[in-house]
Amino acid sequence: AMNGTVNPLLDREEHCLRLGESFEKRPRASFHTIRYDFKPASIDTSCEGELQVGKGDEVTITLPHIPGSTPPMTVFKGNKRPYQKDCVLIINHDTGEYVLEKLSSSIQVKKTRAEGSSKIQARMEQQPTRPPQPPQPPPPPPPMPFRAPTKPPVGPKTSPLKDNPSPEPQLDDIKRELRAEVDIIEQMSSSSGSSSSDSESSSGSDDDSSSSGGEDNGPASPLQPAHQQPYNIRPAVANG
Numbered sequence: 130a131m132n133g134t135v136n137p138l139l140d141r142e143e144h145c146l147r148l149g150e151s152f153e154k155r156p157r158a159s160f161h162t163i164r165y166d167f168k169p170a171s172i173d174t175s176c177e178g179e180l181q182v183g184k185g186d187e188v189t190i191t192l193p194h195i196p197g198s199t200p201p202m203t204v205f206k207g208n209k210r211p212y213q214k215d216c217v218l219i220i221n222h223d224t225g226e227y228v229l230e231k232l233s234s235s236i237q238v239k240k241t242r243a244e245g246s247s248k249i250q251a252r253m254e255q256q257p258t259r260p261p262q263p264p265q266p267p268p269p270p271p272p273m274p275f276r277a278p279t280k281p282p283v284g285p286k287t288s289p290l291k292d293n294p295s296p297e298p299q300l301d302d303i304k305r306e307l308r309a310e311v312d313i314i315e316q317m318s319s320s321s322g323s324s325s326s327d328s329e330s331s332s333g334s335d336d337d338s339s340s341s342g343g344e345d346n347g348p349a350s351p352l353q354p355a356h357q358q359p360y361n362i363r364p365a366v367a368n369g
Contacts, residue, residue: 149219149230159233160217163190165205166239171198182209188236207238 150158171194178192190205212232219228 144225144227146227146229149228151231151233152229156231158230160230161209161234161236162212162215162217162232163236163238168192169194169203169240171195172203186210188238190236190238204241205238206241207236209234209236211235 150156151160172192173195176193178190181189183189186209188207188209190207191202192205193202194200211234215232215235217230217232219230220226221228
């Protein structure tokens with residue numbers, strides 16, 4: 130009863146026991162026992178597995194899983210030890226034959242973690258630490274874009290209003306300066322014109338005074354002869 134249930138062929142009657150090929154001088158077959166520490170329920174018992182023996186009696190066993198399972202297989206690793214006087218009874222339920230075989234080695238293996246599953250678990254372990262970081266940054270960005278567009282329209286509207294009045298006082302100042310310069314130039318030109326007219330009038334008065342003096346002197350000189358003429362005439366009359 131290997132499975133824990135009584136087989137109908139195992140009864141109290143006597144059966145013929147035959148020694149198997151492992152008892153021959155040159156055994157054509159060898160038998161081994163395998164002990165697993167844990168076998169997942171997803172292993173496909175209808176498929177064959179793979180057993181590899183490496184250096185130092187290291188053993189690697191690969192058993193496939195049911196299609197669609199993740200991971201697709203389970204890997205077991207362990208070692209083997211030789212048997213001394215252990216045998217195994219094999220019962221053929223179809224023929225009712227009992228065969229005794231000698232055991233060569235005992236293999237004990239343990240389930241290992243598949244590379245894919247270990248990577249997935251590593252990612253799962255890292256994911257809880259990463260998500261808290263992204264949620265914190267995302268909230269700040271949304272308000273920034275919404276605030277940014279609201280500020281630019283206000284800026285340009287107010288800035289032109291502030292910029293427009295500034296040039297006007299500057300233009301007024303420039304105009305005032307230009308007018309002041311023009312007034313100064315006009316004053317300078319008017320003062321120069323008046324000085325020239327004064328000089329002309331003074332020169333004209335000098336000319337008039339000179340001319341008037343000449344006229345005074347002129348008639349005086351002819352008057353003198355006129356006075357002289359009577360003196361000259363008078364002798365002429367006296368001579369007459």
